Amino acid sequence: MGDFFTIELLKATLRMTAPLLFAALGGLLSERSGIMNIALEGLMLIGAFFAVAGTSWTGNPWLGLLIGVLAAAAGAAIHAVWCITFRADQIVAGMAINLVAAGITAFLVQRIWHKAGGSDSVQKLPNITSGMSILVPLAFLLVPVVWYFLFRTRPGLRILAGGEHPQAAESVGINVSRYRYLCVILSGVMAGLGGAYLSIGDLSYFTLDMTSGRGFIALAAMILGGWTPLGAMLATLLFGASQAVQLQAQAIGNFPISPDLLVAFPYLLTLVALAGFVRHVTPPAGLGKHATSG
Amino acid sequence: MTNAPRGLTTTLSRRSIVAGVALAPVLARAGITLAADKVIITVVTDTAGLGDQNFNDLADRGGKRAAKELGVTYNVIESQTQADYVRNLTQASEDSQLVIGVGFLLTDAINEVAAEYADVHYLLIDSVADESLKNVTSVTFKENQSSFLTGIIAGLFTKTNKVGFVGGQRIPPVIRYEVGFKAGVACVNPKAEVKIGYADTFDDPGTGKELTLSQYNQGADIVQAAAGRTGIGAFDAAKEKKSGYWVVAADVDQSQLGAEYQLCVAQKGVDTAVFRVAQQQVDGTFEGGVQDLGLKEGGVDLTNVTSAVPADIVQTAADYKAAIIAGKVGVPVDDDSFKAFKPVPPDEVKGMATPAASTPAS
Numbered sequence: 001m002g003d004f005f006t007i008e009l010l011k012a013t014l015r016m017t018a019p020l021l022f023a024a025l026g027g028l029l030s031e032r033s034g035i036m037n038i039a040l041e042g043l044m045l046i047g048a049f050f051a052v053a054g055t056s057w058t059g060n061p062w063l064g065l066l067i068g069v070l071a072a073a074a075g076a077a078i079h080a081v082w083c084i085t086f087r088a089d090q091i092v093a094g095m096a097i098n099l100v101a102a103g104i105t106a107f108l109v110q111r112i113w114h115k116a117g118g119s120d121s122v123q124k125l126p127n128i129t130s131g132m133s134i135l136v137p138l139a140f141l142l143v144p145v146v147w148y149f150l151f152r153t154r155p156g157l158r159i160l161a162g163g164e165h166p167q168a169a170e171s172v173g174i175n176v177s178r179y180r181y182l183c184v185i186l187s188g189v190m191a192g193l194g195g196a197y198l199s200i201g202d203l204s205y206f207t208l209d210m211t212s213g214r215g216f217i218a219l220a221a222m223i224l225g226g227w228t229p230l231g232a233m234l235a236t237l238l239f240g241a242s243q244a245v246q247l248q249a250q251a252i253g254n255f256p257i258s259p260d261l262l263v264a265f266p267y268l269l270t271l272v273a274l275a276g277f278v279r280h281v282t283p284p285a286g287l288g289k290h291a292t293s294g
Numbered sequence: 295m296t297n298a299p300r301g302l303t304t305t306l307s308r309r310s311i312v313a314g315v316a317l318a319p320v321l322a323r324a325g326i327t328l329a330a331d332k333v334i335i336t337v338v339t340d341t342a343g344l345g346d347q348n349f350n351d352l353a354d355r356g357g358k359r360a361a362k363e364l365g366v367t368y369n370v371i372e373s374q375t376q377a378d379y380v381r382n383l384t385q386a387s388e389d390s391q392l393v394i395g396v397g398f399l400l401t402d403a404i405n406e407v408a409a410e411y412a413d414v415h416y417l418l419i420d421s422v423a424d425e426s427l428k429n430v431t432s433v434t435f436k437e438n439q440s441s442f443l444t445g446i447i448a449g450l451f452t453k454t455n456k457v458g459f460v461g462g463q464r465i466p467p468v469i470r471y472e473v474g475f476k477a478g479v480a481c482v483n484p485k486a487e488v489k490i491g492y493a494d495t496f497d498d499p500g501t502g503k504e505l506t507l508s509q510y511n512q513g514a515d516i517v518q519a520a521a522g523r524t525g526i527g528a529f530d531a532a533k534e535k536k537s538g539y540w541v542v543a544a545d546v547d548q549s550q551l552g553a554e555y556q557l558c559v560a561q562k563g564v565d566t567a568v569f570r571v572a573q574q575q576v577d578g579t580f581e582g583g584v585q586d587l588g589l590k591e592g593g594v595d596l597t598n599v600t601s602a603v604p605a606d607i608v609q610t611a612a613d614y615k616a617a618i619i620a621g622k623v624g625v626p627v628d629d630d631s632f633k634a635f636k637p638v639p640p641d642e643v644k645g646m647a648t649p650a651a652s653t654p655a656s
Contacts, residue, residue, distance in 0.1 A: 002551050003512075006511070006512040008507075008508075012504055012508065018501075019527060109345075115344075116344035116345025116346075116351075117343075117344065117351075117523065118523065118526070130534070131507070131534055147357070151600060198500050202500055203499055203500060203503065204530070207526065208345065208497060208523070210497065210499060210500065210523075212495060212498035212500070213495060243501075243504075244508075247491065247501075247508045248493040248508045248511075248512075250492070250512075251458070251489050251492065251505075251509045251512040253487065253490070
């Protein structure tokens, strides 16, 4: 097994973790403010698509990244309007974003590239080292940034207050809705980064549904991580590592465990973890509750 | 069951409409062509839809070619969900003379609709319809035969004696690709190791890239991908490893993703099958039944072998191809037949297809 745990396995783990971590941090910001965000999957897809479209329009992957992130933020803003201003059911609104994102990206691929299924190849963002996009370290750098923002700054603590008990926060003059808008839009920025990582960080094109459930895995990882940035990082690393090990084990061949079990491994891990640990993990008390005044 | 009487009455009420539509092939058969009455051909995709880099795209290509070369009117209906199949096929049957259902998943729907529209012709790709239906042609492909030849190329061309195979999900056509590839490698390079990996999805190029990378990192220098959009990621993996790493494409030439990394293609002639049946429709020679297309029928083939592959390797693959066509070498189709498969070394295959050169070994 000496050649199993290689530097390449570590790199693969970090590559598979990065998109999950971006999205999990986004979900964390939104849910800590009190807004459930199951739209992460769709927002990632929007980010992935517009990062490629933006790169194709401007010829510059950095501008493409900006356009992808802004598009995902705009999608998140729609979620915010529905959930905060119109007080819609947050699950239904999130599902709607996911469905619209899948449909609109498929439609736009046809309109822009005149073919179904995926985009043409575009220039990708630079790597910091071989096989490692510059966005990978950014994902990990955002962990302390988000932690500091939420737990050590005045707006961060107000966000937490609004997420725990919106009525109490309102009573001391905190504009809960405004902070919730900020957080939901920031979650779109994060999910957009995660999507753009897939399309122009790791790969160099967009294909339909290329996020392939990563938004939902990120959501599970965020819950597993107990709604904290460090926890989210550890949980997404667990998912990234199990995926990387699973792929590596298949490549090794005569691995003692069946590939089917290996494919199921990350999901079994989630079930076991949820059954074992989540009882000690409590969501923000005000999650899903509307503030008293719009 | 309960639908049977209702189905009968709808057939009768539609008879008059269908009769008019059905006239065109009858006239064509009689040698009369009416310029105004173009043959209408409609492709109904499965839920993967156009852009799958697989049989839906290939069927579309065949339909477009028929429109261009045979002057037929060509339509596509994309299915969004499995519930659309019967509805889309019915809609297509209302105005088309030839309706093409793409994929295993449309089998039941074709059986249902074809029974109702007896005067419309159907082509089912990648599956076999109810054989009592005389108006349906079912076409399946021997992917294992073309994949056997890419296995020959990969087995002889590998510098590391390790090659890989990346699949989407382990469904019959992908299994045929896998066992064919393994059997081909085993014939020419018994010491070579074949690494097998499944992404468990056909639309995640990110995972396809990682799966391919892990096989490359474990020493493989050639990886065959039969994984739809997941397989696109194999080219990204080869790009990342720079030179010396290769991808074998399945179904269709993917050189647009990186011609310098594509070793060869195990091609699947869905487009040719669609075109051929369209031609039969126009000529009035359409016949129901089952066609299982292999190397012999030109349904599958080894194509686009890169110039980096030496001529003697290409020749060896050609020898095997001739031997398979002559029925001298049988290629396994599933796990059981692969277990029973006895590798045939290259020197036994040479001249096998030409019976004149009889040897003492016979």
